[in-house]
Structures are given as structure tokens and as C-alpha cells.
Amino acid sequence: MTTPALDIQNLTVYYGAIQALQGINITVYPGEVVTLIGANGAGKSTTLRAISRIVKARSGQIRYDGRDLTALRADEVVRAGIAHVPEGRRVLARLSVADNLFLGAYTRNDRAEIQHDLEEMFRRFPRLAERRAQLAGTLSGGEQQMLAIARALMSRPRLLLLDEPSLGLAPIIVREIFEIIRNLNSTGVTILLVEQNAQLALQNAHRGYVLEAGSITITGEAKALAGDERVKKAYLG
Amino acid sequence: MAEFITTYGFLIVSMVFAAMLALSLYLPLMTGQLSLASPGFYALGGYIAAVMSTKVFPPTPQGEIFPLVYLLIEMLVAAVASALLAVLIGIPALRLRGIYLALATIAFVEVVRVLSLNLEITGKAIGIFGIPQPFLNKFEYMWIAAPMLILSTWFVYRLERSRVGRAFAALREDELAATAMGVNPTYNKVLSFTMGAVLAGVVGAVSAHFLNTWNARQGTFDAAILYLAFVIIGGSRTYLGPVLGGLLLTALPEVLRALAGVEFLPAFVAQFLVDGRLIIYGLLIALATIFFPQGLITPTMLKRLARRGT
Numbered sequence: 001m002t003t004p005a006l007d008i009q010n011l012t013v014y015y016g017a018i019q020a021l022q023g024i025n026i027t028v029y030p031g032e033v034v035t036l037i038g039a040n041g042a043g044k045s046t047t048l049r050a051i052s053r054i055v056k057a058r059s060g061q062i063r064y065d066g067r068d069l070t071a072l073r074a075d076e077v078v079r080a081g082i083a084h085v086p087e088g089r090r091v092l093a094r095l096s097v098a099d100n101l102f103l104g105a106y107t108r109n110d111r112a113e114i115q116h117d118l119e120e121m122f123r124r125f126p127r128l129a130e131r132r133a134q135l136a137g138t139l140s141g142g143e144q145q146m147l148a149i150a151r152a153l154m155s156r157p158r159l160l161l162l163d164e165p166s167l168g169l170a171p172i173i174v175r176e177i178f179e180i181i182r183n184l185n186s187t188g189v190t191i192l193l194v195e196q197n198a199q200l201a202l203q204n205a206h207r208g209y210v211l212e213a214g215s216i217t218i219t220g221e222a223k224a225l226a227g228d229e230r231v232k233k234a235y236l237g
Numbered sequence: 238m239a240e241f242i243t244t245y246g247f248l249i250v251s252m253v254f255a256a257m258l259a260l261s262l263y264l265p266l267m268t269g270q271l272s273l274a275s276p277g278f279y280a281l282g283g284y285i286a287a288v289m290s291t292k293v294f295p296p297t298p299q300g301e302i303f304p305l306v307y308l309l310i311e312m313l314v315a316a317v318a319s320a321l322l323a324v325l326i327g328i329p330a331l332r333l334r335g336i337y338l339a340l341a342t343i344a345f346v347e348v349v350r351v352l353s354l355n356l357e358i359t360g361k362a363i364g365i366f367g368i369p370q371p372f373l374n375k376f377e378y379m380w381i382a383a384p385m386l387i388l389s390t391w392f393v394y395r396l397e398r399s400r401v402g403r404a405f406a407a408l409r410e411d412e413l414a415a416t417a418m419g420v421n422p423t424y425n426k427v428l429s430f431t432m433g434a435v436l437a438g439v440v441g442a443v444s445a446h447f448l449n450t451w452n453a454r455q456g457t458f459d460a461a462i463l464y465l466a467f468v469i470i471g472g473s474r475t476y477l478g479p480v481l482g483g484l485l486l487t488a489l490p491e492v493l494r495a496l497a498g499v500e501f502l503p504a505f506v507a508q509f510l511v512d513g514r515l516i517i518y519g520l521l522i523a524l525a526t527i528f529f530p531q532g533l534i535t536p537t538m539l540k541r542l543a544r545r546g547t
């Protein structure tokens with residue numbers, strides 16, 4: 001097999017005295033969609049935050065393209081080619097759609113290329129184009145999710161971390177968002193997808209990991225996981 | 238005209254200084270930092286100018302005015318000193334958030350005050366007297382104050398529309414989201430804090446000359462609350478808010494005094510307008526925060542005006 005794009009070994013994270021991750025291992029190969037599923041509070045968001053260096057790892061390694069991310073700052077992780085779409089979208093409500101997108105390209109210096117990418121995002125997401133001067137806070141939930149994804153793409157990532165993109169969205173919008181995710185993957189972006197909606201996630205991923213109370217308990221091909229009795233019972237209802 | 242200048246020259250220059258001090262508080266607010274440190278840097282800048290002009294530079298000969306070049310040098314030294322001090326205290330202090338940062342910056346202002354009360358070089362409780370005048374009268378300070386205000390307002394206006402300004406706004410909106418986009422929180426917070434400190438320090442340097450004397454009563458905690466009121470009432474989400482807030486609210490007490498002079502006004506009303514100035518002032522602050530919670534000037538309002546203009 002090829003070398004992994006992302007290789008997490010024995011990662012532990014604490015919030016004060018609370019241990020959120022108890023030494024997890026996750027590998028993501030180039031071009032894959034890998035999903036991380038688990039109940040509320042299992043540590044899914046913490047895993048993504050540790051990768052993007054928003055929270056510190058207590059111990060363990062996070063290797064990306066052969067570099068250890070735990071030695072980098074958050075902005076260096078973005079420069080290394082990783083973009084994080086946080087849980088709850090977190091668009092900057094009082095800033096315009098265009099300013100949100102420009103901020104996605106904050107770590108880049110190539111002005112002309114940034115402008116080009118901005119127009120590219122508006123081509124890809126016409127609904128954002130119509131609202132480019134509007135404040136992001138006035139967008140609907142689905143539009144905000146599109147903006148959050150487009151903003152992340154503005155850094156030209158090769159690995160995209162998506163935290164619960166379906167959260168709080170109507171089923172028809174969720175379908176649209178997942179179509180965007182599949183399209184992105186087909187253009188070569190590697191994706192680590194966190195979801196509470198296990199069924200949806202496993203339908204759209206190559207492989208999956210199940211996280212329970214800070215530990216990985218089950219892992220395998222997405223199809224196999226979808227058929228696994230334990231997964232079915234706990235997450236597929 | 239001459240009479241107007243002698244009557245209102247002092248007030249007009251004070252209004253311009255107030256606008257810049259409000260901007261100095263607004264700058265850290267651009268990254269979401271409620272810092273009340275401005276009076277501390279203002280005091281520092283003032284002492285630098287006071288000491289340099291009375292003890293370092295050669296005395297100005299009788300009948301001559303203090304050379305403008307010296308004033309500019311003092312402003313430069315005040316700017317550099319304020320910047321260094323801001324970075325030094327900003328890095329630890331800006332780990333604090335919200336009210337804790339506000340308290341820490343108040344403590345800084347208090348430390349500056351107590352130091353100046355006790356140090357030989359700052360003239361202890363008496364302060365420094367006879368600071369030489371680079372201008373013939375108070376109103377002529379506009380030669381320096383007006384360009385400073387135009388320059389600093391233009392600077393903040395440009396800043397808000399720049400890449401750095403967008404990073405500031407992102408931090409103010411959502412620090413986690415901003416960090417995820419690669420905005421370095423510490424760097425940008427210290428930068429905005431330092432910009433505010435430099436502005437306050439430079440204004441302090443000019444103020445020391447303007448007021449002729451400098452002591453520990455300059456740049457105290459209550460001044461910080463006043464600047465904060467300028468920002469909140471003027472509008473805390475656009476550069477124009479603090480500028481207008483500083484100008485208008487500094488003029489307000491004098492406007493009330495003038496109103497009291499109007500003929501046919503019942504004596505007790507006139508009396509209240511003069512003696513009750515602070516009450517009216519406080520009332521206006523309360524009313525403005527109720528009816529204009531975003532301040533008098535909002536970004537939406539500016540956008541609407543711009544659209545009508547084109």
C-alpha cells in the first residue's frame with residue numbers, strides 16, 4: 001500500500017484533568033474518504049482539533065506527509081495543506097460572504113490566484129455568488145455549511161477535516177452537501193469526515209473508525225462496518 | 238474669529254485628542270480585546286515628552302518657541318517606548334479574556350500612576366511643570382493635532398479593509414474559527430494592542446505640551462472609562478464610531494454650558510445645565526446604550542450611505 005497521508009499514533013488529549021482521547025490510532029491514505037463515527041462526547045471533534053492544532057496533544061504523534069504536526073502551530077498546519085471545517089460551521093456572522101472566503105485564504109500570499117479561486121468558489125457554489133456582499137450571518141444553515149466548506153477550500157487543502165457537516169440541516173440539504181463532498185473527493189481531496197449520522201457517513205466513505213469514550217473500538221471498510229452487528233445496534237438504529 | 242479661537246481653541250484641540258484616545262481603545266477591540274490600558278500609555282508618552290523637553294533638550298531661549306522638531310522627536314520616542322512596553326505586557330496579558338483582561342489593564346494603568354507618584358524623574362506627586370510651548374496659543378496645536386487625527390483615522394480605515402483587518406475581525410467574531418483558518422491569535426492580538434498603545438503614547442506626548450504640566454492625575458482609570466464611553470456611544474464596530482464619539486462627547490459639556498446662557502431660560506434650568514452637566518452626561522450615555530445599543534454609527538449605516546452616494 002502507499003504511504004498514508006495522515007497517520008495518527010497513540011494520540012491522547014486532555015482538557016484539564018479530563019482525558020478526551022485515550023491513545024487513538026487513525027490512518028488516512030491519499031484520495032480516501034475516511035469517516036470517524038461515534039456518540040456525542042466520544043471525542044470526534046477533539047480528534048480534528050488535535051490535528052489542526054487548536055488543542056494540544058498530551059502525547060502521541062500526528063504525521064502528515066512525513067511531518068509531525070504536533071510540533072507545528074495552527075497556521076503552519078493550514079499551510080501544510082490541511083483545512084478544518086469546524087462543527088457548527090462557525091462562519092463569521094458579521095463579515096460578508098466574500099470576506100469569509102478571503103479569510104479562508106489567509107495563509108496564502110498569491111493575490112491574483114486568491115481572486116481566481118474566489119471566482120471559482122462562486123462558480124461552484126452559485127448560491128454564495130448571489131450573496132457575496134451579504135453578511136454571512138444572514139445565510140440559511142445549508143448556505144452557511146457551503147460557505148464553511150468553500151472557505152476551507154480557499155486554503156487549497158489536500159486534506160479536508162469535516163466536522164458534522166449534516167448537523168441541523170434538512171435531509172434535502174444534507175444530500176446536497178454530501179454530493180459536494182463526493183465531488184471534492186473525486187477531484188483528489190482526501191477527506192476525514194466526522195459524523196453522528198453513521199449511516200450517511202458510511203455510505204459516503206471508503207473506510208471508517210468507531211470512537212467510543214475516547215478510544216477506537218471498531219475499524220474497517222465502510223461497507224463492512226455498515227454490516228457489523230455492533231455498529232448496527234449502537235449507531236444505525 | 239479671534240474671540241472664538243481664544244474661547245474654544247482649548248476645547249477643539251481636546252476634542253481631537255479625545256477622538257484619537259477613543260481610537261486607541263478601539264484598536265485592541267478590533268481583535269475582541271477589551272483593554273483599558275490606553276491611559277497608562279498616554280501617561281507614559283506625556284512623561285517622556287515632559288522629561289525630554291524640560292531636562293534633555295537645551296532650554297528654549299526667552300521669547301522663542303519650543304522647536305517643533307524636538308516635539309516630533311519626543312513623539313517618536315513615546316511611540317517606540319509605548320510599542321516596546323505594549324509587546325512586553327501584551328504577550329502575557331492577552332492570554333486573559335473579557336473582564337479579566339480589562340482588570341489586568343486597569344492594574345497596569347494603576348502601576349503607572351503609582352510609579353509616577355513615587356519616582357524622582359516624574360516629579361513625584363507634584364509632577365513636571367513648565368513644559369515648553371511649541372505654539373503661540375492653544376488653538377495652534379491643531380497644526381499637529383489635526384494631521385494626527387486625519388492620519389490615524391485614515392490608518393484605521395485602511396486597516397479595516399486590509400488582510401490584517403480581516404484577521405482582526407475574524408478573531409473578534411470567533412477565535413476558534415479564526416485559528417482554524419490559520420490566523421495566529423497571539424500575534425494579531427498583540428499587534429492590535431500595540432497599535433492602540435502607540436497612538437495613546439503619541440497623543441500623551443503632545444498633550445503634555447498642550448496642558449503645560451504633567452502629573453499622576455493624567456491618564457487614570459476613570460479616563461479609560463471615558464474613552465470606553467466614547468467608543469460604545471459612538472459605535473464599536475467601525476473606525477468612525479470612536480472618532481465621532483470622542484469629538485461629540487468631549488464637546489457636550491461645553492454645548493450644555495452654552496445652552497445655559499440662552500436668554501429667557503428659567504434660572505433653575507440654566508443652573509442645572511451648568512451644574513448638572515455630569516448628570517446629563519451620564520443620562521445620555523444610559524439613553525444611548527438603550528436606544529443605540531450598537532452605538533450611533535454602525536457599519537450597516539455606513540454601507541447604506543455609501544450606496545446612496547454612488
Ligand SMILES: Nc1ncnc2c1ncn2[C@@H]1O[C@H](COP(=O)(O)OP(=O)(O)O)[C@@H](O)[C@H]1O
Pocket residue numbers: 015018020038039040041042043044045046047
Ligand atoms: N473545551 C472543552 N473543555 C473541556 N472539556 C471538553 C471541551 N471540549 C470537549 N470536552 C470534553 O471532551 C470530550 C470529547 O468531546 P468532543 O470531542 O467534542 O466530542 P464529540 O465531538 O465526539 O461530540 C467530552 O467529554 C467533552 O465534554
Ligand SMILES: [Mg+2]
Pocket residue numbers: 044045046087
Ligand atoms: Mg463534536
